[in-house]
Amino acid sequence: MKSRDGSDLWPFFEPHSVAVLGSLRDGMGLGYVxxxxxxxxxxxxxxxxxxxxxxxxxxxxxxxDVSGIAESLDLAVVMTPPHTVPxxxxxxxxxxxxxxxxxxENFADAGGEGAxxxxxxxxxxxxxxxxxxxxxxxxxxxxxxxxxxIPYPFGYDRVRKGGIAYCSQTGVVLPECQPLEDRxxxxxxxxxxxxxxxxxxxxxxxxxxxxxxxxxxxxxxxDVKDGRSFMNxxxxxxxxxxxxxxxxxxxxxxxxxxxxxxGSLAVNDRIYDDAIRQTGAIRVNTWREFWDxxxxxxxxxxxxxNRIAIITHSGGAGVVATDIAMESGLAIAKYTxxxxxxxxxxSPRLARNPIDLGxxxxxxxxxxxxxxxxxxxxxxxxxxxxANIVLYIGTMAPISYITEMFERLLKRVSKxxxxxxxxxxxxxxxxxxxxxxxxxxxxxxxxxxxxxxLGALVRYSKFKSGL
Amino acid sequence: MKSRDGSDLWPFFEPHSVAVLGSLRDGMGLGYVxxxxxxxxxxxxxxxxxxxxxxxxxxxxxxxDVSGIAESLDLAVVMTPPHTVPxxxxxxxxxxxxxxxxxxENFADAGGEGAxxxxxxxxxxxxxxxxxxxxxxxxxxxxxxxxxxIPYPFGYDRVRKGGIAYCSQTGVVLPECQPLEDRxxxxxxxxxxxxxxxxxxxxxxxxxxxxxxxxxxxxxxxDVKDGRSFMNxxxxxxxxxxxxxxxxxxxxxxxxxxxxxxGSLAVNDRIYDDAIRQTGAIRVNTWREFWDxxxxxxxxxxxxxNRIAIITHSGGAGVVATDIAMESGLAIAKYTxxxxxxxxxxSPRLARNPIDLGxxxxxxxxxxxxxxxxxxxxxxxxxxxxANIVLYIGTMAPISYITEMFERLLKRVSKxxxxxxxxxxxxxxxxxxxxxxxxxxxxxxxxxxxxxxLGALVRYSKFKSGL
Numbered sequence: 057m058k059s060r061d062g063s064d065l066w067p068f069f070e071p072h073s074v075a076v077l078g079s080l081r082d083g084m085g086l087g088y089v090x091x092x093x094x095x096x097x098x099x100x101x102x103x104x105x106x107x108x109x110x111x112x113x114x115x116x117x118x119x120x121d122v123s124g125i126a127e128s129l130d131l132a133v134v135m136t137p138p139h140t141v142p143x144x145x146x147x148x149x150x151x152x153x154x155x156x157x158x159x160x161e162n163f164a165d166a167g168g169e170g171a172x173x174x175x176x177x178x179x180x181x182x183x184x185x186x187x188x189x190x191x192x193x194x195x196x197x198x199x200x201x202x203x204x205x206i207p208y209p210f211g212y213d214r215v216r217k218g219g220i221a222y223c224s225q226t227g228v229v230l231p232e233c234q235p236l237e238d239r240x241x242x243x244x245x246x247x248x249x250x251x252x253x254x255x256x257x258x259x260x261x262x263x264x265x266x267x268x269x270x271x272x273x274x275x276x277x278x279d280v281k282d283g284r285s286f287m288n289x290x291x292x293x294x295x296x297x298x299x300x301x302x303x304x305x306x307x308x309x310x311x312x313x314x315x316x317x318x319g320s321l322a323v324n325d326r327i328y329d330d331a332i333r334q335t336g337a338i339r340v341n342t343w344r345e346f347w348d349x350x351x352x353x354x355x356x357x358x359x360x361x362n363r364i365a366i367i368t369h370s371g372g373a374g375v376v377a378t379d380i381a382m383e384s385g386l387a388i389a390k391y392t393x394x395x396x397x398x399x400x401x402x403s404p405r406l407a408r409n410p411i412d413l414g415x416x417x418x419x420x421x422x423x424x425x426x427x428x429x430x431x432x433x434x435x436x437x438x439x440x441x442x443a444n445i446v447l448y449i450g451t452m453a454p455i456s457y458i459t460e461m462f463e464r465l466l467k468r469v470s471k472x473x474x475x476x477x478x479x480x481x482x483x484x485x486x487x488x489x490x491x492x493x494x495x496x497x498x499x500x501x502x503x504x505x506x507x508x509x510l511g512a513l514v515r516y517s518k519f520k521s522g523l
Numbered sequence: 524m525k526s527r528d529g530s531d532l533w534p535f536f537e538p539h540s541v542a543v544l545g546s547l548r549d550g551m552g553l554g555y556v557x558x559x560x561x562x563x564x565x566x567x568x569x570x571x572x573x574x575x576x577x578x579x580x581x582x583x584x585x586x587x588d589v590s591g592i593a594e595s596l597d598l599a600v601v602m603t604p605p606h607t608v609p610x611x612x613x614x615x616x617x618x619x620x621x622x623x624x625x626x627x628e629n630f631a632d633a634g635g636e637g638a639x640x641x642x643x644x645x646x647x648x649x650x651x652x653x654x655x656x657x658x659x660x661x662x663x664x665x666x667x668x669x670x671x672x673i674p675y676p677f678g679y680d681r682v683r684k685g686g687i688a689y690c691s692q693t694g695v696v697l698p699e700c701q702p703l704e705d706r707x708x709x710x711x712x713x714x715x716x717x718x719x720x721x722x723x724x725x726x727x728x729x730x731x732x733x734x735x736x737x738x739x740x741x742x743x744x745x746d747v748k749d750g751r752s753f754m755n756x757x758x759x760x761x762x763x764x765x766x767x768x769x770x771x772x773x774x775x776x777x778x779x780x781x782x783x784x785x786g787s788l789a790v791n792d793r794i795y796d797d798a799i800r801q802t803g804a805i806r807v808n809t810w811r812e813f814w815d816x817x818x819x820x821x822x823x824x825x826x827x828x829n830r831i832a833i834i835t836h837s838g839g840a841g842v843v844a845t846d847i848a849m850e851s852g853l854a855i856a857k858y859t860x861x862x863x864x865x866x867x868x869x870s871p872r873l874a875r876n877p878i879d880l881g882x883x884x885x886x887x888x889x890x891x892x893x894x895x896x897x898x899x900x901x902x903x904x905x906x907x908x909x910a911n912i913v914l915y916i917g918t919m920a921p922i923s924y925i926t927e928m929f930e931r932l933l934k935r936v937s938k939x940x941x942x943x944x945x946x947x948x949x950x951x952x953x954x955x956x957x958x959x960x961x962x963x964x965x966x967x968x969x970x971x972x973x974x975x976x977l978g979a980l981v982r983y984s985k986f987k988s989g990l
Binding site for chain 1: 692696698743745779780783833845850855882948949950951
């Protein structure tokens with residue numbers, strides 16, 4: 057029988073042999089694009105295109121159906137018209153295929169006949185070992201081995217390997233819809249569970265709990281199939297690694313909208329809120345938080361306590377950071393007398409928190425050196441647990457000044473730091489951010505998220521230490 | 524005596540003759556950079572560099588002091604060391620200069636001696652007609668006539684003219700710190716009141732109430748000098764045009780941080796919250812909202828009611844938009860039977876709100892045409908007051924498909940629409956956004972802000988109609 061502990065999800069992420077069932081139309085067909093994507097991202101397992109109308113695609117032999125494939129199959133990716141899918145899945149089950157991703161839409165998501173077709177799939181999973189992801193999903197992306205089931209063009213061919221698993225029940229969260237290369241998110245695995253006829257968020261949490269490549273899990277959900285199982289799985293996960301949950305369909309109207317595209321049911325949002333809190337997971341509330349908060353966990357150790365230092369190029373930004381810090385459960389660090397004295401030696405206006413570097417920098421001939429001294433002194437202070445650093449990126453100084461400073465800082469201290477760049481050119485801000493991300497310093501497009509990320513880190517740290 | 528109705532602020536924004544007092548060091552001095560900025564942005568008034576150490580700069584004669592200038596002066600921009608400033612301002616007052624921007628720092632913002640120096644400035648304004656902006660400010664930027672008092676390099680030389688006045692008490696809000704060209708914000712005037720020794724937010728609101736080029740005012744504040752005057756000025760402004768307020772220093776620690784860089788005092792945040800609501804102004808709570816919500820007012824007429832249509836390429840994004848709409852006082856529009864029938868004719872899955880165009884688009888050979896038909900039908904519906912449109916920007920179709928569709932839509936309907944693009948390349952998303960902004964369609968980097976902007980529009984509409 058099925059293990060249901062998540063261990064049987066490996067064929068979705070790390071299959072050795074995959075059948076691709078769908079249109080092989082040159083450059084356009086979903087099957088064609090999927091095979092192209094797998095090759096582009098460096099998947100090296102065995103591939104079996106299946107389509108009765110073709111003999112060859114991209115130099116590969118095409119099979120009429122899965123039963124014609126002599127070798128064993130770990131996974132089938134199915135992108136055929138809905139009415140053909142139950143028969144195909146039945147054939148897969150009979151051949152002993154371990155898992156299937158059903159990309160095709162118009163099942164429970166469309167209601168009526170579609171819902172009946174989906175029930176046929178459920179019936180198959182109940183009398184066989186095959187696991188099904190979907191229907192109505194793009195499936196998975198595995199940054200570690202280049203494997204993907206996404207049959208749409210990406211527009212880029214590199215995703216940075218790292219510790220974040222992003223999961224959802226919608227494809228909008230997967231790499232064919234997001235600027236993952238431009239933002240340099242450090243990613244382990246991504247997954248869209250779609251209509252969840254079999255594999256759902258609980259299976260996924262179980263699998264990712266044990267996945268050595270995943271350090272933090274971020275999941276976007278509109279509903280939860282089984283609340284008790286979800287809470288148990290979430291608790292087991294948060295005991296090992298942090299879990300961030302973006303639960304949308306908060307409003308009644310949102311839940312109705314969700315039901316109409318996923319076929320799921322509404323539950324009062326406060327129940328979710330309480331449940332998430334009880335499991336030690338952290339609820340995020342916007343797409344931006346969903347994308348940008350996890351990386352602080354992927355890069356940084358947990359802080360010892362909640363005392364934040366704020367260092368900016370703008371007094372106004374320092375005040376905003378202070379507000380958000382207070383609203384996120386952080387405390388404004390009080391530097392030691394020794395640090396205060398050393399800062400005051402540089403300039404009396406520096407001996408405070410938040411620090412506005414702006415005025416002192418404008419009075420010195422070597423602003424980069426002064427800046428590095430101040431940041432180093434503050435991060436060295438034993439009363440400082442974490443820091444939000446706000447830097448202006450101008451057209452005058454090269455970005456390398458900033459990255460080289462952080463290279464030196466990272467050798468010296470390992471406290472969590474988040475960075476918000478502001479400036480007059482988006483391209484410079486984005487490039488500076490990418491360079492810091494490569495060093496393992498999380499950068500933010502919004503100052504508020506940069507501070508909230510530290511708040512999330514502190515909250516999980518307290519949860520882990522039983523506070 | 525002074526009018527104090529805001530009418531005497533014109534010399535700050537529209538001076539015919541300006542003295543620049545500061546370092547003229549080639550390419551570096553604040554005075555030099557300021558004159559360069561004025562010339563680059565096309566200011567055509569008379570310019571008088573003042574500095575005892577120079578005879579000529581950028582082909583212009585340099586004066587020893589303002590008294591040596593024979594012609595009358597509307598404005599002096601002062602960037603000299605703090606202890607020299609009171610004497611200079613006294614000279615300006617005696618010459619009959621109407622206004623001065625004091626860029627120099629280290630007055631009340633530094634405390635101690637600085638606070639005493641600032642008091643000397645206050646004394647001068649009390650016995651003369653000169654108005655002072657600052658100290659500790661970069662002053663103004665006027666997109667309408669290219670005039671600016673900002674002595675820092677911008678990194679670009681065009682700001683798009685439009686209806687938004689952005690004001691603050693920090694320079695971080697001004698164009699030398701923001702990607703205004705890249706984001707194509709439609710701007711009338713910008714102003715940083717700094718330490719507010721004379722000109723403050725109340726003067727500014729009065730001036731902008733009557734400014735014909737300003738359609739909407741967004742102001743960032745850490746404190747208010749005189750609550751009653753502020754409320755009166757805000758009320759007069761909101762009777763004419765919308766006012767958005769980003770009040771930071773919300774927390775006690777934030778107010779302390781603010782006091783340390785502006786010399787201002789803390790007031791319980793709830794008092795601000797109530798006061799802002801009573802004036803009909805709209806409070807925004809993040810930098811992102813401060814920057815991105817005003818444009819919905821600059822481009823769009825006020826909606827008749829609060830019924831939103833949501834059209835997306837992603838069911839998941841439709842659910843998030845629905846949540847935010849409900850939290851922002853919007854109602855999910857119920858289409859007329861005629862619209863529902865026409866939508867169902869195209870595809871049964873389209874006859875709903877939110878609409879997920881994703882599945883129908885994937886089934887047609889002419890997705891652009893189907894998309895335009897659906898959006899047109901929905902915007903034509905009498906039960907729809909405004910819309911949030913979420914579009915995927917891919918590498919397959921040119922951006923011009925999108926902009927041309929909006930050109931046609933704008934000829935047909937004038938209902939407020941906000942757009943959120945998502946996709947795999949930041950450069951494409953940013954370029955698509957700029958193109959729509961040029962057409963007068965507000966675009967958003969965050970879906971949540973795109974929906975909140977419509978909520979703000981509806982709130983002001985209700986306020987104006989006395990609801």
